[in-house]
Amino acid sequence: MMTETETIAAAIDQIDEKKQNLKKAFDDLQSHRSLLSPSFSLSWSDIDSHFSSLQSSLSNRLRLLQSEPPLPNDSPRIETDDAEATVVIRPELRALCEKMDSIGLSKYLADHWDDDAMPNQDLSAAFRYSPDPASMVLNAVYGSSKAPTSGKTIDVRRVVVLLMEALIDLDDAKITPDTKEKAKKLAEDWKTKIGNKPFEALLFLHLIAAFGLGSEFNPEELSRYLVMIAKYKQATLVCNKIGLDKERVGEVITKLLSTGKPILAVRFMYECGRTDGFEPVSVLKGYVKEAREAAERVRKEDNYSLKSQNEATDKEVSALKAVIKIIKDQGLEAEFSEERVEERVEELEKHKAQRKRNVEQQQQPQTKGRKRPRDRRGTQQQAPAPSQQPSRPEHSHHHGLQLNPFGVVNPARGGVLGPYMMNPLAAGLYGSAAPPQPVYYGQQPGFVMPPFHPAYYSQ
Incomplete structure (x- = not known):
């Protein structure tokens, strides 16, 4: 069976072969260059340089790894959920635990708080190298307020919780009567x-x-x-x-x-x-029902406003996701299928997204008026100036008679003629409504007859 370093070395040796296959694919792509975007300027030399740099870096790291001495056979390892995976203790943690350096341990944890590579069980395994892990943890708890950090703002109480959790996981921790008495006094305080x-x-x-x-x-x-x-x-x-x-x-x-x-x-x-x-399953089903009813109450109290709908959706989705997590964590699928709950979550999130799209569409600025046409040179054409026409023709020889829209003298009362040259007031065509006002040719588009013109008959 190959070791880890041998596996890495074999993978590095395959880089040249894989690079050749990539070169063939790149050449094939270049044969269709006319179909590519003009902005595509990547050359094979760029790709080859990139892979060569990676290969050199990996080879150097492998040589550095191979030069390190192997871990001693008594290095403690902790089995994880995967039977083949193991966690190796960090040398820094091991050294701090061996020396019972409680203050240094607190500082190390505070400085590496954001380091995801260090699980809690790594710390528990390191405790096994301490001559008295319980005393070490208690001293760290007492001195936590004195532990300096590298300028990081972290609540030292979280470090204290982490240390005590690791001690709880250490089932065979031997706690001396003196240490227990000191812990009791601290607990009372x-x-x-x-x-x-x-x-x-x-x-x-x-x-x-x-x-x-x-x-x-x-x-x-x-x-x-x-x-x-x-x-x-x-x-x-x-x-x-x-x-x-x-x-x-x-x-x-x-x-x-x-x-x-x-x-x-x-x-x-x-x-x-x-x-x-x-009956936990009955409790979960009741909670799903109550979450839906509570969400409806939130909507109703604010008259189904957009804000209340979104707030109700968020609360119900949060409740349903908590239920789904418990179902999966505890393996309750046979008793309470999470599919219907997940469908409800998808439905709620879909409706919320639709409401958001509707609001965004309503908030889009509306274009006002028509844009001026552009000529071929790209400049805007000036709108034609409005024609200067008299708003109302006046002729002294009309003797005060008003003209209808076609320039004909209107003998009807008020200067208005109804259909078929009838007087609308006399005929009662408009009932009690006000008669329409005369419209003059200067107030409407199109061409109209002049006020007076000689009779003309085709000869």
Whole structure:
């Protein structure tokens, strides 16, 4: 079986062959250059230079890797979900744990807080090299406020939580009576600072779980603190480590249900082993129904405004996604299919997207008027000046008679003639409505007859 370095070396050796195949494909593409965009200016020399640079860099790194001494056989490894995958402890962590350098350990974790390559179990494995991991963690907790960092603004309490979680995962941690007594005094001090602060309660319960102090405190108080921290992902972890019996855990679940937190309650049911006294699937189905009804109430209270519709959609989608996650995490597909829930999520998100498109279309500026035509030179043509016509012809020899739109003297009252030269007022054609006003030839487009012209008959 090939080692990792041999596999990498074999892959590097194949670069030349793959580059030749790529060259053939590039030449074939060049034969159709007339069909390519004029902006396509990539040459083979550019591609070849890029791959040669990569090949050189990989070869140098491989030689550096091969020059390092192999890891000792006693290097601890932790099996992950994949049986073939292992996690190797970082040398820095191992050295800090071997030296019991609690302050240096806190600083290292703070400086590498955003490093995704370091899982919690890597830290737990490193603890095995410490002569007294419990004492080391407690000293780190005491000195966390003194741990310097490289200018990063990070809450040192999160580092404390991480350290205690790693100690909880270390099942065979040997806690001396002296260390346990010191941890108890610290826990009593922290308890006075909890009040209504969930994160303070989280720190306190981690300390109880990490140093086995559950029997030293009132279980009713511990249950109350669990309800406070139920939203944190570590809540069920500490619940299983502080020594509460099934009845107390059931009280926590009942409290979560009664305070409108069914998703958290179902999580406690499964992760704390209390599915026997509850019906988690029924709780989830009821929660889906309630989420839909609550969303409808939000819409109705604001008269189905756009804002209320979007707010209701967001709340219902968030609730449904939480249900889908529990179904998948706990393998409940046989009891509660997530397909219908996912279809509802897709429907809601589709409607929200459509509402957004409608708003954007309404907000688009409307073009006003017609654009002036452009000549072939691209310049705008000037609009023709309006013709100067008299608004109303006046002739002194009309003797005060008004003209109709065709320039004919109108003997009717008010200068208006109805259809068929009838007087509209006398005939009652317009009823009680006001008669139409005369329209003069200067006020409308087109050509009209002149006011007076000699009789003309074709000879």
